[in-house]
Amino acid sequence: MKSVRWQLFLGIILIVFSIVIYIIHYAIFRDINHIFKFMIGDIAFVPIEVFLVTLIIHRLLSYREKKSRLTKLYMVTRVFFSEVGTNLLTYLLELDDNSDIVIEHLSGVKTWKEKDFKDKSKEFEDYKPDFKIKPKDFEDLRDFLLEERKFLLRLLQNPNILEHEMFTDLLWAVYHLIEELEKREDFKKIPETDYKHLIKDVVRAYNVLIYEWMACMNHLRINYPYLFSIAMRTNPFDLEATSIVS
Numbered sequence: 001m002k003s004v005r006w007q008l009f010l011g012i013i014l015i016v017f018s019i020v021i022y023i024i025h026y027a028i029f030r031d032i033n034h035i036f037k038f039m040i041g042d043i044a045f046v047p048i049e050v051f052l053v054t055l056i057i058h059r060l061l062s063y064r065e066k067k068s069r070l071t072k073l074y075m076v077t078r079v080f081f082s083e084v085g086t087n088l089l090t091y092l093l094e095l096d097d098n099s100d101i102v103i104e105h106l107s108g109v110k111t112w113k114e115k116d117f118k119d120k121s122k123e124f125e126d127y128k129p130d131f132k133i134k135p136k137d138f139e140d141l142r143d144f145l146l147e148e149r150k151f152l153l154r155l156l157q158n159p160n161i162l163e164h165e166m167f168t169d170l171l172w173a174v175y176h177l178i179e180e181l182e183k184r185e186d187f188k189k190i191p192e193t194d195y196k197h198l199i200k201d202v203v204r205a206y207n208v209l210i211y212e213w214m215a216c217m218n219h220l221r222i223n224y225p226y227l228f229s230i231a232m233r234t235n236p237f238d239l240e241a242t243s244i245v246s
Helices: 002-029 032-095 099-106 114-126 135-147 149-156 159-163 165-182 192-223 225-233
Strands: none
Touching (some): 032 099, 032 225, 149 165
């Protein structure tokens, strides 16, 4: 409300200032026709000026700013996968009985083009993993994620992630999984209903991890070939991948 009042006050001052200048102009030259002639010409140009400034220049600046923010966001995404995501994907992949399907589709990412990334992303929207997780696996998963909790909290505090809804969903899905696993003291004693609930949480995090990993790899492929190279040499879906350049 204060911002609106300030803008209104500024507008009134500018209009009064303009009127004063016109009065001075008339007092000096005594030519009212000249004043109205150029006033109408200036007013006629206002819509064009609004079009140029608001619709074209503003959009170009907004596009560049948004592109810059997305670039920063994808760097945060890359850091996430480097520190947590890749290891988490590797671990969950071993627990997925349908992992052969994922490996078959994602092992050859290094040869993909833009269309391949789009097509595969659509295919994995309906992917259904098959998890049969043992109590010890839950414990190991919990211990691993608890060690990364502070790192995930720092990422959630980064304002840049608000620009990317999917990555925000990914962080919340993983963080929610941490909370759920942390609350169980003995996974051997949980009932079947609670077991199914935990599996749903794992599936949620797993699916969005795969989707966001593909998006991150596509960005690196286009903008940072050297980062894409090491990402492909540590591809969790490529069983033959090696960090050694050969």
